Amino acid sequence: MLNLTCPNCGITADETDLHCDGQAHIARSGINANDDELENYLFMRDNPKGVHFERWRHIYGCGKWFNAARCTTTLEVFGTYSAQTFTPPKALINKIKKKRPNWEGFTK
């Protein structure tokens, strides 16, 4: 069972209390976006084998959104953080780099 700590209310909830909504930090393409950009925004996903940043919602709790960094091959959770940011916090990125030296880093 996957356990995540909601940074909004501080409660550690298991996955039945939560809902995952896929890759985080996807920038919405603007009104002038071409077909490639729109396709990228709507459909293309990183789907990495390893470190993944994703959006979660504490649906059966405080109801708020947050982001999580998780490994898709071990299910290890590196940390959770506020959804009100364009990039993951530096401290979290450093923590992941220490644990996964071969990780190529956060790319947008």
Place this chain on the structure above:
Amino acid sequence: MSRYSAFAIAKNAFSYHQGWERAWAKPEIKKEYDVVIVGAGGHGLATAYHLGKNYGITNIAIIEKGWLGGGNTGRNTTIIRSNYLQDPSAAIYEKARSLYETMSQDLNYNVMFSPRGVMMLAQTEAEIRGYKRTAHANKLQGVKTEYIGPQKVKELCPIIELSGPRFPVLGALWQPRGGTARHDAVAWGYARACSDMGMDIIQQCEVTAVTQNNGKVTGLQTTKGSLKCKKLGIVVAGNSGHLANMAGFRLPLESVSLQALVSEPIKPCMDVVVMANTVHGYMSQSDKGEMVIGGGTDGFNNYTQRGSFHHLEETVRALIETFPMVSRLKMLRHWGGIVDVTGDRSPIISKTPLKGCFINCGWGTGGFKAIPGSGWAMAELMAKDEQIGLAAEFGLNRFQEGRFIDESVAAGVAH
């Protein structure tokens, strides 16, 4: 290759069955091939088989990270059906189903195809409407299905409880020529036929890089050395995103875990396949007597080949209402497979931005039934280098063009 037959069994009995030759060869990897297929699962092997059989291309290597058929080919619930709503899906799945009918003879390998009939239960008003619509669509597509009422359901499957209360059975979409097959035998049969045509199946060989020159694929780096190829086919299901990353393009896919479980073997009690999509559960009885149960997918990206326990709980909780006798069964094993799911729940059989590189992926939760049709379509695509035939509508460009083959609506859920 010596043919398998009743006569061969009798002949080999005289030498205490010590004289059978290997079903497929174990060759050393060569430096150059016309075609390299990555992934020796059902879809990869079927692609190689049809490249050889339909187009005479046999200088092929099939590279496999693990062992033959050890991914989703060996992890599914072996259901074969073709009652899809959209025309392109019905065409490819019906092609696959029809190839399953003669597969044992074609491959000279018993894949134990059992067209026992597949029943998809309608348990809500919306499902009744959906399945009636599918039945009408199937009529136009030439796929033999019919919508049946609850009495016929009970007649075909006496152990079913019709009255609910949570999920009453209101009817079903019935495909009499759907069924099951022995999943491992499908991979083994194809492997034997490919090996017989002179193709090299290289197991325990992981691809580490895709080499390219001027936007054209030139070969692969693997854990068993580098090799050159003119054409490359990537057929790796859950790991497609990973391979595409090496080849330098992105895919509209997410990999999630899908689970299944089997019970202890019991006496024959159910001779059809029953799928209940509202509750994400499907069940059939294997020839060994085990009840084979498929569940739903996890809600998050996952490469671990195991899933969350609560999904199993949901599946079983719903199934014991529809099949009360299941409640006393012990479950023997449960496992997960990594399925690659696209936005419209339809596969991708496509050219890629890298010239000479083709991809077959996105089968999501319903790949086993499609194996022969998928191989047929992928072989045509690779041989002719054109997005035509059964693969015509399944190109990567459909996402940009907004031309979805929307089976997520048709199937409602995992399919």
